[in-house]
Each structure stands twice: as structure tokens, then as C-alpha cells.
Amino acid sequence: MIQRMSKIQIVGSRRIMEEVIELLHSLSILHIESVPEDIKEDLASRVVPLQREELALKERTEKMLQKVSDLILLLYPVREKAPDWLSNGVYRPPVSIYPLPEWKIEKFSVTDIVSEKFLSDFDALEDRLRGLHKKRSEIAEGLSLIARYERILKGLAPLISKLSDLKAIEFTGVIVDKDKAGVIPLLESEIKRITDGMYQIFRKELEGESIGVIIAYQRDYDLKVRSLLSEEGISEIKLPAEYSGLPLFEALKIMIRKKGEMTLEIKEIEKELDKISEEWYWKIEGFMGVLKDLVDEFRTLGYCKVTKYTFFITGWAPQRDLPLLRDSIKDKFGERVLLRELEIRKEELERIPVSIRNPGIVKPFEIFMSILPPPRYDSIDPTPFLAIFFPVFFGLILGDSAHGLILLVFTLILRRRFAENDVIKDLTKVFFLCAVYSIIFGFLFGEFFGRFGERFGMHPILLDRGRTIKGFLIISIAIGVGHIMLGFILSLLNSIKWKRKKEAVGKLSSILMLFAILLAIASVAGYLPRGFLFFGIILSIAVIPVILIFEGLIGIIEVIKSLSNIVSYTRIMALGTAAVMMSLVANRVGKMSGNIIIGIIIAGIIHALNIVIGVFSPTIQALRLHYVEFFSKFYKEGNRRYIPFRKTRGEVRLWRRV
Amino acid sequence: MEKGLIALSAAIAIAVSGLATAWAQSKIGSAGAGAIAEKPEVSGTIIILMAIPETMVILGFVIAVMIILGT
Structure with a gap:
């Protein structure tokens, strides 16, 4: 409100x-x-x-x-x-x-802010922290460089220890993709030719999709081997710049040692940062x-x-x-x-800055209003209406007692787990209500995991959503008519409240015209006697000039738009039918497996998917029905929220006179 | 034959509206992803914008149901 x-x-x-x-x-x-x-x-x-x-x-x-x-x-x-x-x-x-x-009450002496001690203390702390952060990021950079070689290091470690003692022997490392392993014999034959058979080649499959190859040969052939690799476009294992002058094995050994040292050093820095942060x-x-x-x-x-x-x-x-x-x-x-x-x-x-205050049960729904600008002071806060209709629409769409029960349990668990997070707490309150409505509508539609409830004597009371699609369609449209009409009536009452006579007459005429059109449509569809068709047409024609005078052409367009808004409520039927069909499919596929355990698993997976979709989709669609269809009838955007001159630290008194 | 044509008509009603929704959502989705990357606080608005073109496929579905039910 x-x-x-x-x-x-x-x-x-x-x-x-x-x-x-x-x-x-x-x-x-x-x-x-x-x-x-x-x-x-x-x-x-x-x-x-x-x-x-x-x-x-x-x-x-x-x-x-x-x-x-x-x-x-x-x-x-x-x-x-x-x-x-x-x-x-x-x-x-x-x-x-x-x-x-x-x-x-803590008195904070404002004039003491000029004290140099303040800034110098913070300067010292900042220098210390920046130093630690810089050191940590440098070490982390070095570690990430080593991590890139880790895959190679792990795979080649046994070879490294075996070969590293050999003198006058040069080593070159090459990484080859597994799907190109065919090049290794070709490479070997070329190396054999160049080195006159004075070589040894070692290969090892590495993690992932590659093979590590180490070529060992006499140092005299080093130039020839390297030019062969470069001519054939085979890339050697490139070492980081700081190790570039070192032989491959030496560099790899240093890297292994350094990695351990660096990890320890980072842990030390983090411990110190923890300590400073704690303090x-x-x-x-x-x-x-x-x-x-x-x-x-x-x-x-x-x-x-x-x-x-x-x-x-x-x-x-x-x-x-x-x-x-x-x-x-x-x-x-x-x-x-x-x-x-x-x-x-x-x-x-x-x-006028707008301050909104709602009772406890409505307050959690304010979370959905936060994405819109605040209402204008002389408009209406839609939150109470959202709190009434959102869970009902949600329940109508999900409409399955079992899914509702699961959602209920889930919201209770979340609420307990995140008791201190206000946003999650509000959301769990909203979805608790949604779950309750889903259980109620599930009972009225006779749905418990689709038609599984029939086995326990559960039958549709209101309607069978899977079979009476037309009935569900009519109910959805009727809800749309009621909701849109309510929007217009709220707008009319607000105009009366703020004594905007011209607007009130325009709104009343719009309501009459919409009512007349709906009567005519219901009569054509055969739900009302033929006489209502003529009554509807005459009433429409009669109010058109009034709307044009008081609301202008936009008033007529608004009424016609309202008809498409009403049809939009058929999404309740469409999504509801989709939800029940999905449940039927889950049960049928589970039954087709022929094995009770496999059947339960398959049906469980499809039902779980249905619940996830069944929670997300009704939320979005129910919100959309409110934001786009319902609010457009009475909600006027404001641009100022009430922001009081509020103290962040209420318990501290800013003491100007010492 | 008539049954087949009815089924085909219903399928076309939902398929064309489904394609139209998909096309609109692809445009909104890519623009929305960009907007969220710049301003994460608009996530809620983008989700609602994503849901707006769904009206087309829902109306397509309603038409398909009406074709099948013969109303």
C-alpha cells in the first residue's frame, strides 16, 4: 500500500x-x-x-x-x-x-578526522595489503604457467628420472595429438636417417588426447634434429622464458620443485591476509x-x-x-x-516520494515489484493484488498435488538452510503459498503425478485438465476477463479517489464497452441468448463517443488491446495442459520399461524435469500476466522512492563540538 | 483423409507460431544476454521480455486445440 x-x-x-x-x-x-x-x-x-x-x-x-x-x-x-x-x-x-x-552511544569526534594518525595508519595497512596481494598474484601467475606444463610433467616424470643422468646426450620433447599418432614412426625414420641410428625415442600417452615423445640423440646432431622438426612444422615443448636457457630435463625438474615452494608461499600469504581481514x-x-x-x-x-x-x-x-x-x-x-x-x-x-508498506503476508511479493519503477503517489500499489493472484495462477498451471508437495518440502528446506538471506527467505514464503495452491488445485483436478492418483481413488472434482481441454480454456478466459475487469475497476476507483472526473468517466465508459463486446462475443459463441448480441452492439456504439471525448482515440485502442490481453490468459490452459501431458508421458514411459525399478527411475527423472519446468514456467508466465496484462490497466510509473535521511550507524553520535 | 488434414492444420498452427516465437526470442535473448553482461540488475526485466513472444505460440496452441476439437 x-x-x-x-x-x-x-x-x-x-x-x-x-x-x-x-x-x-x-x-x-x-x-x-x-x-x-x-x-x-x-x-x-x-x-x-x-x-x-x-x-x-x-x-x-x-x-x-x-x-x-x-x-x-x-x-x-x-x-x-x-x-x-x-x-x-x-x-x-x-x-x-x-x-x-x-x-x-559512541561519540565520534568529527574534528579528529583531521588527525594525521588516521590516514597514516590506513596508509601503512594499505601498503602492507597491496604488497601481499601483489606477491600473491605474481606467485599465482608463476603457478598457472607451471600448471600448463603439469600435464607434460606428470606423463614424462618417469622418463625424466631415467634419462637425466646421461651426459653428452641432447633431448627434445614433442607433443603429438593421439589422432595423429601415425606421424611418430615417420618422425622416427627421419631421425634415424639424420643421426645415423644414434638415437633413442620414448613415447608416453599423456592425460587427454595427446602423446608425449622424447627424442634422445648425441649432442652433435642437435642442429640437424631441430631443423628437421621446424621444417616439418612439429612444435617442440616450449619452455617459459625464465627456463629457456636450461636443458629440457633440468627445467622440468626445477619446475616441479618450484611448484611445491610456490604453493606453500601462497598458503602463507593467504593465512596472513585472513589474519588481517579478521582484524x-x-x-x-x-x-x-x-x-x-x-x-x-x-x-x-x-x-x-x-x-x-x-x-x-x-x-x-x-x-x-x-x-x-x-x-x-x-x-x-x-x-x-x-x-x-x-x-x-x-x-x-x-x-512526491513514494513509500510502500505492506502487511507481513504481502511483503515477500514486493521482491517481484523491485524490477519495476515505484508506482506514482496518486496511483495504486499492485503488490497486494500480486500476492492474491500470483499463487493462484501458479497453482492453476502447476496443478499437481505431488509436485506441489515436493515444492513445499523444497521451500521449507531452503528456508531453514538460508534463514539469514532475506531474498531467499522472501522467495520461499512466496513459493510456499504457490505450493499450497498447487496442492489444492491438484486435488481439484485429481492430479497426483499426473493420473497416478487414480490408483488411490483420487478423481477430478473441478475438471480433468488432460481430457476437458475446452473447459479449461473457458476457465482461463473467464479468469482473464475477471482480472482485466478488476484492473479497469481499480483504475476507476483511483480516479474517483483523486477526484479526476474526466478520467473516471472515460474509465467507466471503457469498462462498459469492454463488457458490451464480451456480451456480444459470448452471445455469438452460444453461451448467452441471441438478444445479448444486439444489446452488446448497441451499448458499444453508445459508449464510443463518450470514450472519444474523455479518453481520446487511445481509449478505444486500450479497450481493443484489452481483448488481446484477455486471450493472453489462455496461457494458463496451455501451460497447464502441457504440465499434465508431461506427467502422463512420464508415467507411460515408466510403465513401458516393464521393470518396476527401472520404470520408477525413468518416471522419476521425467517428473523431476517436469517439476523444474513446472516451477520456472508458471512463475514467468504468472508474472508476465500481471506486469503486461493486469498492471497496464491501473499502474502508473513514478520516479521517486522515499529515501529518508537515514543513519548507517545509528549507534554512533557524530560529535562536532569536543 | 479429413482427420489427416485436421491434424496437419493443427500442426501448422503450432509449428509456424512456434517458429515465430523462437525467432523473436532469439533476438531478445541475444540482446538480453548483452544487456545482462553490462547491467546484471536488469536480469528480471530480461526474463519477462523473453516471455512476451510466448504469447504467439500459446495462441497457436489454442488455435490448434480449437481445430482438433472442431470448435
């Missing part, structure tokens, strides 16, 4: 402006409005200029925030969960220069929060209008939070600060 908002103006003595900003920051209620350009130019009031010291502080804070933001990228959370002192306890900044801790990550994360809060407060100063003795802050607050805001200001500042509720002008409606 879209919350009612109030336009607020806070007026007070300029001397206490910073304290008021501090209070507003802690309350996290007010969405502060930036000063419009025309008012900025107004001579009577001016945007508060920052004092020289404040300007220096602001720049320093921004610089430090940038520094710690860069620094935190070099660290990682060793423990995923933030420690208690950061989430709800007292925060101790990394440098202990704050002597005024109170219960639950610093959450401290820096917390400190970043403090700096962000401080930057926010400086920015807010720029939103205040100031005269010689007073300041004005304008913004928006949800009506339900207004008493808290009013009382808090009165308690702290008494008559020195005044809170006024301003009248909202009609032309401001589009610019």
Missing part, C-alpha cells in the same frame, strides 16, 4: 541547525527535499555556505571515505556475519582516540558507515535554506511517522524549532 505522505517544513534558529540535522539523521524519517533552482536564486534566502573549517572537514571526510572504500576492497569478511558491536552494540573505531563512550574488515566497514553518515550530514547542509537568523528544511515524511517526528523535535528543542505541515499542491503529486 502506498503510504500517505506529509510535506514538512522545519524552521528554527540558525545556531541550532546542526543539532536539528543530527536529530533528523538519527530519527531516519524525513526525506529531505533539495532546494529548487528558483529558490536558490531567491535573494531573501540562500543555501547555507559551509565555513572554511567545515569545508576542510568535508573534503577530508570524502578523501578518507574514498581511501577506506579502496582499502576494504583488499580485505574480505572472514566471518560472514557482522559482529554484534557493529550491528547493535557499541562500535570501537580502529584508532582509540575517543574517550567518551556512553552506554549504547580489520568489520572495523573498516563500521568506520565507513560513520564517514558515510558524516558526508550525508554535510550534504544536507546544502539542502537547507538560511536567512540571517533562521534555517528552513523542507521534506517529506509518512503521515504515520509524523507524531514521532513532531514529538522528538519538541522534546529536544521545545519552542526553538517549529514543524509545519505544508499543503500539497496538485502539480506536486508526481514528485
Whole structure:
């Protein structure tokens, strides 16, 4: 539901402006409005200029925030969960220069930000971390180079140890693809010719699709052998640049030794990084929060209008939070600060920040609304309707008690396993409802793994989706009619609520025209007596001019588009039928195997596939029916979300006066 | 003969609409993959965009059903 908002103006003595900003920051209620350009130019009031010291502080804070933001990228959370002192306890900044801790409130002395110790401590930490990261990436690069030779090394290791003691003998390594193994005898005969038989050739199958070949020959023939290989386009095993001057075996031996050393070295570096991250990550994360809060407060100063003795802050607050805001200001500042509720002008409606608050059962469905822009303040929040219809559409499409039960168990397991992940928690709540509806519709359609339930006396109550396709088609279209009509009615009620008379008449006419067309179609199809056809045509003709006057040509197009929107709901039937057919195929293929165990395995695999498709497809299609068909009837996009002036670190008090 | 023609008509209804959907989805899919690579936060929108051309094959399926049922 879209919350009612109030336009607020806070007026007070300029001397206490910073304290008021501090209070507003802690309350996290007010969405502060930036000063419009025309008012900025107004001579009577001016945007508060920052004092020289404040300007220096602001720049320093921004610089430090940038520094710690860069620094935190070099660290990682060793423990995923933030420690208690950061989430709800007292925060101790990394440098202990704050002597005024109170219960639950940490005073962060803003002026201490200029202390050189702050930056020099972080500089030292950054240098240390960058050094470790650089060293690690250099070693990792060396390791990946060696890894490329590992396959060859593993395969040729026995040969290396056997041959490496021979003196005055040269070795050349060649890798040949297995499917080109025929070239090895040809190569051997050529080597034999060149070396006058003074050679030895060793081959070994390597992992993968290649063969390692080592050619050993007297050093005198080295030049001839190498030119033969290069003429024939046979590539030798190329060593990395740092080993290029070494003989093949020597290089390979060094590589094996180095690999072990490098792995150990990397482990050491990672251990040290772990240690530093454990000590610093959450401290820096917390400190970043403090700096962000401080930057926010400086920015807010720029939103205040100031005269010689007073300041004005304008913004928006949800009506339900207004008493808290009013009382808090009165308690702290008494008559020195005044809170006024301003009248909202009609032309401001589009610019009002939108705050959405839904009851617990609807809230998880907000996740599906996050991909759309927020609704306009004078529009309707579609989330409650999504929460009602999405699980029903899902259940109608999946419509199998067994599949629903499996989905139910799966969501419960996921919920337990990812209890701390809010997104997964919301999704499991949504799919829990979807699973319940699938079980209910499965029972009504008599489906338990397709028609497997018939063996236990389960029979269709509402309809048999596999046999009564026409009935299912009519039900789908009827759902479409109801859903689209509801969309139009919501739009009509909203127009009445906001007293937009012209729009309301246009919407009412559209509803009447759509109703008339549907009556005529139902009459032609034989579901209603013939008389309704004429009634429908006359009513349509009668409302067309009204729509043209109040909504324009677009109104007529909208009604015609609504007909195609209604037909689009046949996807419920199409996907539902596909799901039941897939289950029937699974059971039939399983039965055809002739063996009960193999049959269960085959049917199980096809059912598993069906469940995966059966969860993904109804989700997409049910969402699409809402986004494209239903929402287009009443949903108007807004462009402003309600973002209150909120503190990241509520428990830290930014202390400006030491 | 008549039965065969009915089956063929139903098959054409679904095959042509299936091809049309596939063509549209191939275009949206490749553009969508590019968009997701640049901005992963648009994944949800792309999935919905991918589902939009499915209306064609679903309508094809409905027509095929109507041909078979003789309505």
C-alpha cells in the first residue's frame, strides 16, 4: 500500500541547525527535499555556505571515505556475519582516540578526522595489503604457467628420472595429438636417417588426447634434429622464458620443485591476509558507515535554506511517522524549532516520494515489484493484488498435488538452510503459498503425478485438465476477463479517489464497452441468448463517443488491446495442459520399461524435469500476466522512492563540538 | 483423409507460431544476454521480455486445440 505522505517544513534558529540535522539523521524519517533552482536564486534566502573549517572537514571526510572504500576492497569478511558491536552494540573505531563512550552511544569526534594518525595508519595497512596481494598474484601467475606444463610433467616424470643422468646426450620433447599418432614412426625414420641410428625415442600417452615423445640423440646432431622438426612444422615443448636457457630435463625438474615452494608461499600469504581481514574488515566497514553518515550530514547542509537568523528544511515524511517526528523535535528543542505541515499542491503529486508498506503476508511479493519503477503517489500499489493472484495462477498451471508437495518440502528446506538471506527467505514464503495452491488445485483436478492418483481413488472434482481441454480454456478466459475487469475497476476507483472526473468517466465508459463486446462475443459463441448480441452492439456504439471525448482515440485502442490481453490468459490452459501431458508421458514411459525399478527411475527423472519446468514456467508466465496484462490497466510509473535521511550507524553520535 | 488434414492444420498452427516465437526470442535473448553482461540488475526485466513472444505460440496452441476439437 502506498503510504500517505506529509510535506514538512522545519524552521528554527540558525545556531541550532546542526543539532536539528543530527536529530533528523538519527530519527531516519524525513526525506529531505533539495532546494529548487528558483529558490536558490531567491535573494531573501540562500543555501547555507559551509565555513572554511567545515569545508576542510568535508573534503577530508570524502578523501578518507574514498581511501577506506579502496582499502576494504583488499580485505574480505572472514566471518560472514557482522559482529554484534557493529550491528547493535557499541562500535570501537580502529584508532582509540575517543574517550567518551556512553552506554549504547559512541561519540565520534568529527574534528579528529583531521588527525594525521588516521590516514597514516590506513596508509601503512594499505601498503602492507597491496604488497601481499601483489606477491600473491605474481606467485599465482608463476603457478598457472607451471600448471600448463603439469600435464607434460606428470606423463614424462618417469622418463625424466631415467634419462637425466646421461651426459653428452641432447633431448627434445614433442607433443603429438593421439589422432595423429601415425606421424611418430615417420618422425622416427627421419631421425634415424639424420643421426645415423644414434638415437633413442620414448613415447608416453599423456592425460587427454595427446602423446608425449622424447627424442634422445648425441649432442652433435642437435642442429640437424631441430631443423628437421621446424621444417616439418612439429612444435617442440616450449619452455617459459625464465627456463629457456636450461636443458629440457633440468627445467622440468626445477619446475616441479618450484611448484611445491610456490604453493606453500601462497598458503602463507593467504593465512596472513585472513589474519588481517579478521582484524580489520568489520572495523573498516563500521568506520565507513560513520564517514558515510558524516558526508550525508554535510550534504544536507546544502539542502537547507538560511536567512540571517533562521534555517528552513523542507521534506517529506509518512503521515504515520509524523507524531514521532513532531514529538522528538519538541522534546529536544521545545519552542526553538517549529514543524509545519505544508499543503500539497496538485502539480506536486508526481514528485512526491513514494513509500510502500505492506502487511507481513504481502511483503515477500514486493521482491517481484523491485524490477519495476515505484508506482506514482496518486496511483495504486499492485503488490497486494500480486500476492492474491500470483499463487493462484501458479497453482492453476502447476496443478499437481505431488509436485506441489515436493515444492513445499523444497521451500521449507531452503528456508531453514538460508534463514539469514532475506531474498531467499522472501522467495520461499512466496513459493510456499504457490505450493499450497498447487496442492489444492491438484486435488481439484485429481492430479497426483499426473493420473497416478487414480490408483488411490483420487478423481477430478473441478475438471480433468488432460481430457476437458475446452473447459479449461473457458476457465482461463473467464479468469482473464475477471482480472482485466478488476484492473479497469481499480483504475476507476483511483480516479474517483483523486477526484479526476474526466478520467473516471472515460474509465467507466471503457469498462462498459469492454463488457458490451464480451456480451456480444459470448452471445455469438452460444453461451448467452441471441438478444445479448444486439444489446452488446448497441451499448458499444453508445459508449464510443463518450470514450472519444474523455479518453481520446487511445481509449478505444486500450479497450481493443484489452481483448488481446484477455486471450493472453489462455496461457494458463496451455501451460497447464502441457504440465499434465508431461506427467502422463512420464508415467507411460515408466510403465513401458516393464521393470518396476527401472520404470520408477525413468518416471522419476521425467517428473523431476517436469517439476523444474513446472516451477520456472508458471512463475514467468504468472508474472508476465500481471506486469503486461493486469498492471497496464491501473499502474502508473513514478520516479521517486522515499529515501529518508537515514543513519548507517545509528549507534554512533557524530560529535562536532569536543 | 479429413482427420489427416485436421491434424496437419493443427500442426501448422503450432509449428509456424512456434517458429515465430523462437525467432523473436532469439533476438531478445541475444540482446538480453548483452544487456545482462553490462547491467546484471536488469536480469528480471530480461526474463519477462523473453516471455512476451510466448504469447504467439500459446495462441497457436489454442488455435490448434480449437481445430482438433472442431470448435
